[in-house]
Amino acid sequence: MRKSRGNVDPAFDARPARDRDEARNLVLSTMSKPANSAPLTAHEAAEALRWWREAGVDLALDETPHDRFAESAAPPARHAPSPLAAPAPRAAEPPKPSPALTATPDEAQRSARESAAAAQTLDELRAALQRFQGCGLKATATQLVFADGAPDARIMLVGEAPGADEDRIGRPFVGRAGQLLDRMLASIGLDRTKVYIANVVPWRPPGNRTPTPQETAICLPFVRRQIALVAPRLIVCLGGSATQTLLGVKEGITRTRGVWREYAGDEGAPIPTLPMFHPAYLLRQPAAKRQAWADLRKLNRAVEEMGGVG
Numbered sequence: 449m450r451k452s453r454g455n456v457d458p459a460f461d462a463r464p465a466r467d468r469d470e471a472r473n474l475v476l477s478t479m480s481k482p483a484n485s486a487p488l489t490a491h492e493a494a495e496a497l498r499w500w501r502e503a504g505v506d507l508a509l510d511e512t513p514h515d516r517f518a519e520s521a522a523p524p525a526r527h528a529p530s531p532l533a534a535p536a537p538r539a540a541e542p543p544k545p546s547p548a549l550t551a552t553p554d555e556a557q558r559s560a561r562e563s564a565a566a567a568q569t570l571d572e573l574r575a576a577l578q579r580f581q582g583c584g585l586k587a588t589a590t591q592l593v594f595a596d597g598a599p600d601a602r603i604m605l606v607g608e609a610p611g612a613d614e615d616r617i618g619r620p621f622v623g624r625a626g627q628l629l630d631r632m633l634a635s636i637g638l639d640r641t642k643v644y645i646a647n648v649v650p651w652r653p654p655g656n657r658t659p660t661p662q663e664t665a666i667c668l669p670f671v672r673r674q675i676a677l678v679a680p681r682l683i684v685c686l687g688g689s690a691t692q693t694l695l696g697v698k699e700g701i702t703r704t705r706g707v708w709r710e711y712a713g714d715e716g717a718p719i720p721t722l723p724m725f726h727p728a729y730l731l732r733q734p735a736a737k738r739q740a741w742a743d744l745r746k747l748n749r750a751v752e753e754m755g756g757v758g
């Protein structure tokens with residue numbers, strides 16, 4: 449299980465450590481019950497579900513467990529069809545949606561590069577993402593979270609990946625972190641009609657975990673194309689993940705924030721890019737808002753220098 453990106457129920461942290469330990473011990477004891485022992489009581493089942501949800505596991509993928517280690521150790525099937533090609537439906541069966549990710553990461557990345565490059569408009573890029581079958585996150589997400597804001601904006605903000613609220617509504621940064629982002633923008637006279645907002649990964653990772661490097665690499669050609677099509681004059685990377693992915697830096701956000709760098713696209717001049725703390729981090733660490741405010745002022749100065757938002 450991976451750490452979730454900060455959407456842990458605040459009630460969980462607020463509960464006394466003794467309660468949390470009791471819940472954890474109860475869950476551990478139910479997990480180690482032999483398969484043929486008595487079913488969980490309603491209390492045990494409710495506690496187990498609550499414990500998993502608070503740990504960030506809030507999505508059931510299947511009714512039965514799978515041993516993925518054993519599956520990946522098995523020899524590959526001979527003459528396997530190309531995993532990106534959806535199987536032709538049999539005459540009597542209604543067509544099913546093509547299966548979730550079965551391509552190799554290399555195939556998925558190649559396919560992502562090709563379909564992103566072919567998109568000549570943002571609408572075409574959105575449609576290409578809707579068709580794309582190379583990222584497994586699509587199978588667990590409710591919907592694609594493509595973008596919000598003005599497609600001709602001079603400022604583009606890029607976050608990491610949608611969370612639960614974004615996944616439900618279909619727009620980036622609409623949850624608590626998004627509301628803080630709106631207030632941050634408003635503090636320097638901006639709003640969603642004056643900026644364009646997207647994420648590096650456009651599907652919600654289950655339980656709000658951090659996208660894996662592989663998922664990020666597969667989605668990267670799409671967000672790079674999105675940047676090329678919006679052609680912003682300034683980019684703001686929200687958080688370490690977007691910063692590392694778009695700028696190719698290794699340092700964490702504490703070191704990179706507040707310093708202008710350049711994003712190198714595939715075409716055109718490099719774009720000045722400012723890494724900032726992610727608003728979800730600021731919700732957890734309000735003391736860091738001071739630095740965020742300094743960064744917002746830097747952004748505001750750059751906006752003034754380029755003659756406003758257009």
Ligand code: URA
Nearest residue numbers: 607608609610620621
């Ligand atoms: N966090 C992100 O990085 N993006 C969103 O859209 C929401 C939360």
